[in-house]
Amino acid sequence: xxxxxxxxxxxxxxxxxxxxxxxxxxxxxxxxxxxxxxxxxxxxxxxxxxxxxxxxxxxxxxxxxxxxxxxxxxxxxxxxxxxxxxxxxxxxxxxxxxxxxxxxxxxxxxxxxxxxxxxxxxxxxxxxxx
Numbered sequence: 199x200x201x202x203x204x205x206x207x208x209x210x211x212x213x214x215x216x217x218x219x220x221x222x223x224x225x226x227x228x229x230x231x232x233x234x235x236x237x238x239x240x241x242x243x244x245x246x247x248x249x250x251x252x253x254x255x256x257x258x259x260x261x262x263x264x265x266x267x268x269x270x271x272x273x274x275x276x277x278x279x280x281x282x283x284x285x286x287x288x289x290x291x292x293x294x295x296x297x298x299x300x301x302x303x304x305x306x307x308x309x310x311x312x313x314x315x316x317x318x319x320x321x322x323x324x325x326x327x328x
Contacts, residue, residue, distance in 0.1 A: 212244040217315055218308040224327045226308075238262055239311065239323040241269040252282040252326050257291060263324055267295035274311045276304030276325035304328055 212229060218239065220227040226237050228244055236247040240263065249259050255275075263273060273292065275284065284292075284301055292299050302310070304325050311323040 214243050215239060215241050215315065216244060217312040218323070218325070221304065221308060221325075221328060226325065226327065234327075236327045237323075237325050239325065240266050241320070241322065242266055247324060247326075249324075249326055252277040255284070255288065255324075255326075257288065260288060260291060260324070263297075263322065264291065264295045266322065267297050270320040270322045271296075271298060272314070272319070272321045273297050273299040274307040274321065274323040274325075275299055275301045276307030276323065277301055278304055278326040279328055
């Protein structure tokens with residue numbers, strides 16, 4: 199990602215929340231940049247998400263989301279091309295953190311995230327690349 203800062207662990211990080219301008223096979227476009235792979239779009243900014251398929255979502259993958267749970271209320275989980283279900287223990291983790299969440303294919307999740315972000319709503323997105 200161009201124009202980025204690095205987190206302590208070396209992962210690229212755009213330190214502000216922005217809308218998702220577009221997506222295509224394995225790429226997301228935002229803030230004049232592009233990123234290959236899945237992303238997290240959270241109140242602290244946009245960063246890579248080490249998930250290549252929705253089946254890879256586990257407690258470790260959700261840790262950055264849970265760490266920011268107090269900063270937003272609704273998480274959009276983009277499941278890739280197809281609908282998917284989240285395992286009950288992971289649903290419980292999100293609920294315990296005070297987050298509501300919606301699962302939907304990534305295009306719908308990105309679009310809905312953009313609309314609510316533009317309205318000023320406290321939202322986040324965890325988007326599996328197509």
